[in-house]
Amino acid sequence: MVRREFGFTLIELMVTLVVLGVVLAVAIPSFNDQIRNNKSMTLGSDFIAALNFARTESVKRAARVSICPSINKTTCATATDWAKGWIVFVDSAAADSATTPVIASTPGTILRYWPLTDPEINVAFAAAGTIAAGNVKSGQALVIPATTAVNFVRFSALGTLAKVSNNSTVTFKLHVSNCTGFNTNIVSIGVAGLLSTDYVAC
Template sequence: MNSSNIQFKAQQRGFNLVEVMVTITVLAILVTLAAPSYTTFIADQQIKATSKEIVRNIQYARSEAVSRNAVITMGRTPGSANKAWEGGWQIYVDATPTGNSAFAAATDTMLRTVVRQAEGVTLSADNNANNWVSFRRDGRLLETAGINNVVFAVCDGRGTDSGRAITINSIGRAQITDNPASCNP
């Protein structure tokens, strides 16, 4: 064997500068394309989470009305703007038999307090639930005679196309639907 015919090749390890630059360029293009979709995804998730949170609390208030055999009221946080519930709400045993009254520490029992919802998400109620929603001892909605539904709208800056409506029917069941008629019902 002739040693002059044997060639030793150093094995290449790693990447050269051109390969690294091409990879970074492709990655930058992909991130640029994905960023708007990711932002929309996050905004959609905030709307879904807020919708589920309000429904979960409506179901809790209704369940407590039945299990405690008492009127339970869910009222927006005192000091919130008219029909605006995104600042939070309180759920309490309402000593007033007709319900729909503000929390009175002397006579009512606080069950739950929920604080502000996601930033940039609005949670508005129609005139039927401007300040509060009450449930009878049997779990039915306790609102003014002739009112069949209470509607909440969950929206963000994109408007009704991305929003959700939560409707509480007269028997107290809450339902979530997409694309509310208005972000301020």
């Protein structure tokens, strides 16, 4: 009785590996793009949540509440450090327009902390100008007013945006490096403290 052996020949195995390599070469870049795009959109959502939290707390407490970039969870970093994380805190500054926030040492002053450690994250003030309609997801041109770079955003006791350094509005640009499509977030804070979000090309 003849016994048959079942398996792959060397040629069949090599062909299978070549096909698998081609599939992976096509799929992996697309998968990486999707990961970056999802991270970019999540970044925008988290920042909007932080801003809304600060505004809600200012109204609830009838007090000034600010958000600022922070590396150590207790103090504000510089205006170029927004990509390193944020804290929301009760701001003890003497006036809405005070150019320096005041974080008291009393317990409960720091309300929440958002740590950011991803080196691909970019958070900055959006450059003034007009973004062409073709580069905006809504299909409408987006006009961005000038924003003076500051290291905090303050909401008044009424939940309105405190005018600091002549900023009557503040606009941020948030994205992850090498994102694709309309996955850059443009987040604007109006004088009434209300937020608006647009999505533009990376």
